[in-house]
Amino acid sequence: MMCEDVEVKELTWEEKRTLDKIIGSLEDPKHDKLRLLQLVQNEYLSLRDEHMRYVADKIGTSYTDLYGIATFYSLFNLNPPGRHTISVCMGTGCHVKGAQRIMKKLEKVLGIKVNGTTKDQRFSLKSVRCLGCCGLAPVIMVDDQTFGRVRTGQIEGILEDFE
Amino acid sequence: MVKKPKVAFFDFAGCEGDQLQIANLEEDILELLDLVEVVSFREIMKEHSDRYDIAFIEGSIQRPIDEKRLKDIRANADVLIAFGNCACNGNVNKLQKDWSIKEMEEEIYPGAEEIIEGNEFFEAYPTKAVDDVVDVDFYIRGCPVRSDQVLYYVKRLVSTPIARNKDVDFKTILRNLEKDDRSVVRYNPNKCILCRRCSNICKEVLGVDALGVVEKGSLTIISTPQNIGFDNNGCIQCGQCVSSCPVGSLYTYSVVEELKEDLGRSDITMAVDSMALASFVLRHDTLKRLDPEVSEKYVVSALKRLGFAKVIMYDHYLLQSQVADEDEDYLVLASWCPSAQKYMADKASESIGIKGENSPWNLLISEEENDICVLSPCTAMNNIDGIKYVLTAPNLDELFKQLNVDIKFVDPEDGVYDGKTLPKGFTHPGIPRDSGDLLISRDIVERIESTDQAKGPLNIYPCLKGCANGGGNHPTIEVEEMENRIEWLTKLRGVK
Numbered sequence: 001m002m003c004e005d006v007e008v009k010e011l012t013w014e015e016k017r018t019l020d021k022i023i024g025s026l027e028d029p030k031h032d033k034l035r036l037l038q039l040v041q042n043e044y045l046s047l048r049d050e051h052m053r054y055v056a057d058k059i060g061t062s063y064t065d066l067y068g069i070a071t072f073y074s075l076f077n078l079n080p081p082g083r084h085t086i087s088v089c090m091g092t093g094c095h096v097k098g099a100q101r102i103m104k105k106l107e108k109v110l111g112i113k114v115n116g117t118t119k120d121q122r123f124s125l126k127s128v129r130c131l132g133c134c135g136l137a138p139v140i141m142v143d144d145q146t147f148g149r150v151r152t153g154q155i156e157g158i159l160e161d162f163e
Numbered sequence: 164m165v166k167k168p169k170v171a172f173f174d175f176a177g178c179e180g181d182q183l184q185i186a187n188l189e190e191d192i193l194e195l196l197d198l199v200e201v202v203s204f205r206e207i208m209k210e211h212s213d214r215y216d217i218a219f220i221e222g223s224i225q226r227p228i229d230e231k232r233l234k235d236i237r238a239n240a241d242v243l244i245a246f247g248n249c250a251c252n253g254n255v256n257k258l259q260k261d262w263s264i265k266e267m268e269e270e271i272y273p274g275a276e277e278i279i280e281g282n283e284f285f286e287a288y289p290t291k292a293v294d295d296v297v298d299v300d301f302y303i304r305g306c307p308v309r310s311d312q313v314l315y316y317v318k319r320l321v322s323t324p325i326a327r328n329k330d331v332d333f334k335t336i337l338r339n340l341e342k343d344d345r346s347v348v349r350y351n352p353n354k355c356i357l358c359r360r361c362s363n364i365c366k367e368v369l370g371v372d373a374l375g376v377v378e379k380g381s382l383t384i385i386s387t388p389q390n391i392g393f394d395n396n397g398c399i400q401c402g403q404c405v406s407s408c409p410v411g412s413l414y415t416y417s418v419v420e421e422l423k424e425d426l427g428r429s430d431i432t433m434a435v436d437s438m439a440l441a442s443f444v445l446r447h448d449t450l451k452r453l454d455p456e457v458s459e460k461y462v463v464s465a466l467k468r469l470g471f472a473k474v475i476m477y478d479h480y481l482l483q484s485q486v487a488d489e490d491e492d493y494l495v496l497a498s499w500c501p502s503a504q505k506y507m508a509d510k511a512s513e514s515i516g517i518k519g520e521n522s523p524w525n526l527l528i529s530e531e532e533n534d535i536c537v538l539s540p541c542t543a544m545n546n547i548d549g550i551k552y553v554l555t556a557p558n559l560d561e562l563f564k565q566l567n568v569d570i571k572f573v574d575p576e577d578g579v580y581d582g583k584t585l586p587k588g589f590t591h592p593g594i595p596r597d598s599g600d601l602l603i604s605r606d607i608v609e610r611i612e613s614t615d616q617a618k619g620p621l622n623i624y625p626c627l628k629g630c631a632n633g634g635g636n637h638p639t640i641e642v643e644e645m646e647n648r649i650e651w652l653t654k655l656r657g658v659k
Binding site: 006049052062063064067068071073 | 373377388396
């Protein structure tokens with residue numbers, strides 16, 4: 001059967017040392033995979049293919065296993081995030097007040113889909129469940145700034161402030 | 164004041180014990196009367212009205228006049244409840260099926276034939292449950308029913324909007340994944356119930372962990388990291404995941420199955436490599452005893468019977484590819500082995516001057532418009548783009564079996580190749596001409612690598628000591644078997 005060759009990037013000496021350090025900092029890394037992946041992501045902003053392979057090899061588990069965990073939790077990114085993260089609330093209150101329209105508008109303006117990142121690494125788009133201020137619905141957050149009662153017409157103006 | 168729903172109780176054939184349960188509610192009956200207005204209840208009240216919302220039906224249906232009455236009730240009532248076991252399923256009344264109606268009349272009303280005759284009150288038929296006659300919205304079962312159950316149902320009907328006993332439609336989202344035909348084991352996400360037996364067996368029992376659960380929510384599938392395919396993720400093709408799958412979402416690829424379905428649908432051209440033909444014929448005692456030319460005709464005729472649009476000779480292209488560039492400057496190196504050809508094209512193209520388009524399959528693909536199926540001894544042909552199906556001799560055997568074509572009963576007169584054929588006296592390029600020895604893949608590859616003296620068509624048998632390029636999962640073939648095939652082929656082509 002057809003088998004494509006899978007190319008895996010070689011790790012540099014520094015990367016190996018950093019990953020070894022992270023693994024060494026945990027008491028039982030094999031059973032503390034969540035914490036381990038979290039630390040790796042903190043270091044490199046996202047979970048990269050070659051890093052996960054290396055770490056899986058080191059702690060005696062498989063890449064398949066780590067990849068399953070990384071795709072299950074929304075905490076982990078497989079691709080590096082943009083400089084600014086836009087979180088669109090899709091909770092009940094915002095949904096009723098038209099969060100879908102806001103999301104569609106954002107997708108159109110940025111030219112990406114949910115969970116995507118723009119080519120210039122400026123914005124990442126995420127959907128979240130309830131930001132806890134339903135009185136302001138529909139709500140979006142850019143980094144740690146909250147914008148309430150957003151209209152589709154205001155979106156471009158909001159994004160202008162973030163470079 | 165809120166209008167109370169009107170409730171009526173009706174009895175058919177039964178002991179009326181279920182209605183008695185309501186009459187026995189004692190102080191709770193007041194609660195019931197607060198909620199509803201009873202307009203008809205023969206057991207406890209004289210009044211009767213035909214205006215009601217909820218009808219309780221007790222007893223089973225025995226006579227045509229009962230059936231007519233029940234249909235009238237159904238037309239009047241918004242909600243119809245089958246009340247008690249007699250109404251729900253017929254209960255003890257259905258025991259009468261052991262006797263005929265006539266027998267029962269004689270037993271119960273002896274000597275009253277004249278009165279019974281033509282009287283609609285005595286016109287009985289085998290017992291029916293209520294839902295055999297009309298639609299039922301709710302069932303309250305029991306013999307008798309529990310009185311608190313009645314109260315519960317009435318309260319529920321009064322307090323919540325009525326949802327009838329209906330099948331709920333669940334819409335399933337089909338996941339449009341690209342068809343993954345890289346691995347031997349294949350996966351159909353739309354059948355998968357995500358029981359995780361496959362991933363557990365792969366991880367816990369075998370320790371391979373080639374497949375795992377990926378993504379979350381409705382996107383969850385069994386896959387590999389970055390979707391690299393099972394074979395690229397260390398799959399050992401043990402087949403444990405396939406046999407552990409309870410719904411058949413994991414399956415092994417079978418060219419026979421695929422070809423079986425596609426044969427009727429599209430035009431497929433069959434290219435027969437006579438080395439595989441030799442292998443096929445030598446598997447059958449009846450064909451083996453025949454003259455090689457006749458047995459070839461039998462096979463070609465049977466292939467046409469299978470539904471191939473064209474059956475052509477692959478050897479023709481093999482020969483053509485070898486002589487095509489004889490007058491060119493660079494050394495002519497050709498091989499009918501795709502692995503060796505790939506090796507030469509990849510590694511040795513600059514130093515020796517091999518042209519990729521010189522390969523026989525490229526000649527075949529450029530000439531053919533239909534989908535191409537090759538009867539070949541080499542499964543590595545699968546790796547060539549443009550060749551859709553590769554059948555080996557055992558595969559062909561299976562295909563004949565599954566499509567019920569018996570090679571003994573075909574007409575050998577139909578067994579003529581379409582298109583060009585090899586003239587008599589030309590050998591199959593697989594037959595060594597210079598020496599009697601079979602050249603073995605690794606030796607040849609070494610020769611190409613070490614010297615520049617590898618000129619002319621090469622006869623490589625990659626299968627003899629492992630594939631030259633590491634491809635193919637078939638068992639290696641014995642030298643003796645190879646010699647048998649060559650002997651048969653020499654006879655077929657009329658070479659001395």
